[in-house]
Amino acid sequence: MRAEPVGAEAGTRPLRPAARPRSRGREFLQALPWIGPALALIVGVVFFPAGVMFYNSTRDISASGVDRGSAGLSNFAEVFAFPYFWPILGRTIVWVVVVVVVTVVLSLALAQLLDKAFPGRRIVRLAVIVPWASSVVMTTMVVYYGLEPYFGIINTFLVDLGLIQDPEGYGWTRNAGTAFAWSIAVAIFVSLPFTSYTILAGLATVPSEVLEAAKMDGAGPVRTYFGVVLPQLRAAIAVAVLINIINVFNSLPILRVMTGSIPGYDADTVMTMIFKYIQNQHRLDVASALSVVAFVIVILIVAAYLRVVKPMREV
Numbered sequence: 067m068r069a070e071p072v073g074a075e076a077g078t079r080p081l082r083p084a085a086r087p088r089s090r091g092r093e094f095l096q097a098l099p100w101i102g103p104a105l106a107l108i109v110g111v112v113f114f115p116a117g118v119m120f121y122n123s124t125r126d127i128s129a130s131g132v133d134r135g136s137a138g139l140s141n142f143a144e145v146f147a148f149p150y151f152w153p154i155l156g157r158t159i160v161w162v163v164v165v166v167v168v169t170v171v172l173s174l175a176l177a178q179l180l181d182k183a184f185p186g187r188r189i190v191r192l193a194v195i196v197p198w199a200s201s202v203v204m205t206t207m208v209v210y211y212g213l214e215p216y217f218g219i220i221n222t223f224l225v226d227l228g229l230i231q232d233p234e235g236y237g238w239t240r241n242a243g244t245a246f247a248w249s250i251a252v253a254i255f256v257s258l259p260f261t262s263y264t265i266l267a268g269l270a271t272v273p274s275e276v277l278e279a280a281k282m283d284g285a286g287p288v289r290t291y292f293g294v295v296l297p298q299l300r301a302a303i304a305v306a307v308l309i310n311i312i313n314v315f316n317s318l319p320i321l322r323v324m325t326g327s328i329p330g331y332d333a334d335t336v337m338t339m340i341f342k343y344i345q346n347q348h349r350l351d352v353a354s355a356l357s358v359v360a361f362v363i364v365i366l367i368v369a370a371y372l373r374v375v376k377p378m379r380e381v
Contacts, residue, residue, distance in 0.1 A: 119357050123142070123358045125351055150331040150334070157335055162311060165250055165314045166307060166310045169258060173262040173264075173265050174265060176262045177262045177269060178291075180262065181269045181270075194258070194259050196259075197255055202320060203319045205255070206324060207323060210239060213238040239324060241328075243332075252320050253314060260310075268298070268303070276294055276298075277290065315337075318338065321335060325338070
């Protein structure tokens with residue numbers, strides 16, 4: 067009688083040895099021809115300029131661009147010792163918070179409107195894209211000249227409404243406070259299209275069965291929106307807020323056009339302060355140090371936001 071192999075059963079095939087796991091290095095080399103161009107672009111556009119910025123922040127660079135050696139942390143000390151730094155940082159926070167919050171609130175209402183069926187909806191949707199597709203500088207210049215005391219169409223319109231009495235004596239862009247407020251309005255206007263379309267895409271993913279179930283349970287439109295629709299938009303809103311925080315914090319053209327002619331630093335944010343260090347004072351080293359500070363602030367804000375909100379988490 068022939069002995070069967072230990073552990074073998076009749077009618078079964080012998081087990082094959084487990085396949086060896088593929089090396090991650092080999093997988094990376096195989097994928098490199100496909101991801102190589104993207105990696106090269108990221109290194110050239112993101113990491114290399116960031117590295118140069120960090121390097122310049124520790125150098126002593128003359129007004130003509132000559133590197134005179136290491137400066138240690140003296141450039142950072144000069145940034146924090148600048149008497150207007152903390153007011154400028156506070157104004158930057160106000161700038162970001164007001165623009166992002168108002169943009170999201172208005173975009174929620176606008177997206178809800180664009181999601182409804184009405185005659186001419188396609189044309190209205192295309193019209194909403196115009197501020198996003200247009201040049202930010204061009205849009206800001208239109209508002210800037212519209213606020214001119216003598217020939218500005220916005221100024222004339224405000225006079226016709228009775229909101230102001232003396233158009234020739236009211237210079238919106240001559241005062242730091244009003245110029246900064248109008249800059250916020252322009253930033254909200256140009257941020258609405260992207261945010262509205264992001265939320266509109268989120269509305270398209272809300273299951274109609276859930277809305278029908280809420281209606282059958284007796285929930286009204288307001289309760290359905292805040293109890294059913296809004297939680298479903300959590301991921302879309304979180305992503306829109308995150309991108310808007312980064313874009314608004316780093317925004318320069320709007321403030322540069324609206325407040326560039328105002329002397330002093332009463333209407334500046336961190337970005338316009340960096341521009342003034344480069345253009346007016348020719349301090350590339352100090353401007354690089356301020357850029358590093360701004361970069362760290364943005365990273366901390368984004369990290370805290372991702373930690374708290376977790377935009378990719380399922381609802």
